[in-house]
Amino acid sequence: MCDTCGCGDPSIVPVDVHETILAANDRTAAHNREHFRARGVVAINLMGSPGAGKTAVLEATAHRLAGRKRLGALAGDLATERDAERLSAAGITAKSITTGSACHLDAAMVHRGLHHFPWRELDCLFVENVGNLVCPAIYDLGQDANVVALAVTEGEDKPLKYPVMFRKADLVLITKCDLLPHLPEVQIEAIADALARVMPRPRYLTVSARTGAGMDGWLEYLEEVSTLRRSAAVTVPSDAGPRAASR
Amino acid sequence: MHEYSIVQALVERVTLEARARRATAVHRLSVRIGELSGVEVALLATAYRTFRERTICERAELEVQTVAARWECPACGRAIGRGDLLSCPACAVPARLAEGDEIMLDRIEMEVP
Numbered sequence: 191m192c193d194t195c196g197c198g199d200p201s202i203v204p205v206d207v208h209e210t211i212l213a214a215n216d217r218t219a220a221h222n223r224e225h226f227r228a229r230g231v232v233a234i235n236l237m238g239s240p241g242a243g244k245t246a247v248l249e250a251t252a253h254r255l256a257g258r259k260r261l262g263a264l265a266g267d268l269a270t271e272r273d274a275e276r277l278s279a280a281g282i283t284a285k286s287i288t289t290g291s292a293c294h295l296d297a298a299m300v301h302r303g304l305h306h307f308p309w310r311e312l313d314c315l316f317v318e319n320v321g322n323l324v325c326p327a328i329y330d331l332g333q334d335a336n337v338v339a340l341a342v343t344e345g346e347d348k349p350l351k352y353p354v355m356f357r358k359a360d361l362v363l364i365t366k367c368d369l370l371p372h373l374p375e376v377q378i379e380a381i382a383d384a385l386a387r388v389m390p391r392p393r394y395l396t397v398s399a400r401t402g403a404g405m406d407g408w409l410e411y412l413e414e415v416s417t418l419r420r421s422a423a424v425t426v427p428s429d430a431g432p433r434a435a436s437r
Numbered sequence: 438m439h440e441y442s443i444v445q446a447l448v449e450r451v452t453l454e455a456r457a458r459r460a461t462a463v464h465r466l467s468v469r470i471g472e473l474s475g476v477e478v479a480l481l482a483t484a485y486r487t488f489r490e491r492t493i494c495e496r497a498e499l500e501v502q503t504v505a506a507r508w509e510c511p512a513c514g515r516a517i518g519r520g521d522l523l524s525c526p527a528c529a530v531p532a533r534l535a536e537g538d539e540i541m542l543d544r545i546e547m548e549v550p
Contacts, residue, residue, distance in 0.1 A: 213450070325438075325439040357473060390532050
């Protein structure tokens with residue numbers, strides 16, 4: 191009862207919460223991250239537009255690392271299992287996470303995806319997110335690094351149009367660079383400039399899954415993430431923005 | 438449209454809090470949404486109006502405070518302007534997002550008998 195005036199109305203109580211709305215997702219992501227670290231599995235969240243070349247990069251990665259690294263992939267897909275089938279054919283232990291109408295993967299979907307999947311035997315687990323430059327950016331999955339694929343055909347201003355996604359990227363893979371001779375209007379320098387206005391630590395590699403150009407740099411990056419992970423005394427999520435700091 | 442997932446998480450969080458305090462209704466939710474959070478406020482409001490039906494938030498107003506993105510140098514504190522390179526021209530260190538990526542539930546006003 192309202193005990194101020196005795197009117198008989200129930201009390202209106204303000205409750206201060208000050209918690210991120212995604213706290214439940216972040217807890218599940220932290221749980222996934224603990225699993226991956228305990229088993230020494232490097233987890234990469236690969237994002238990008240539909241058709242940016244995410245699957246092709248992973249196929250090329252598998253061909254280069256065949257017999258040397260055990261690679262796995264959880265492929266987020268709205269309706270089909272096509273990506274997982276392509277990845278399996280390339281030698282990656284792959285499984286689909288069919289999202290139905292969901293435009294992104296969240297930590298719980300990844301966690302469920304790990305069930306009945308031999309992820310513990312892997313050196314590196316790729317989570318190939320749903321093709322989308324908006325929604326996947328805001329969900330921590332428990333990854334060690336966020337990698338965004340951006341095809342040279344997508345236009346130089348994509349980073350400026352989708353700053354949320356590129357701000358979260360630890361690395362941008364500028365894909366399909368074998369097409370550059372056919373695209374005189376596309377300048378890598380212009381893409382790099384756009385990235386430097388949305389990424390505080392801009393880092394990119396130009397690659398071609400078709401010709402193999404730039405793939406050495408990409409494999410070195412994967413090795414670097416793996417080494418950093420082994421030497422890291424403190425767990426630092428790849429998204430260390432203010433939202434992360436206030437958790 | 439991840440705004441529906443955000444609203445679902447919001448309503449679940451509020452329901453837990455209301456249950457813990459044996460609240461009979463929720464009157465108002467105050468949230469803060471940053472410009473660089475990836476959440477569209479208009480879509481969030483639409484998703485909320487749809488999703489709150491038949492939940493404890495059914496009659497609760499959603500009050501949204503938006504927060505502009507603000508980049509600064511972590512060393513000298515210099516503000517980095519909108520659209521500028523995200524590096525301090527004086528210290529040459531990467532800029533830090535001081536605010537603007539919040540997806541935050543600040544306050545719930547609930548009716549407790």
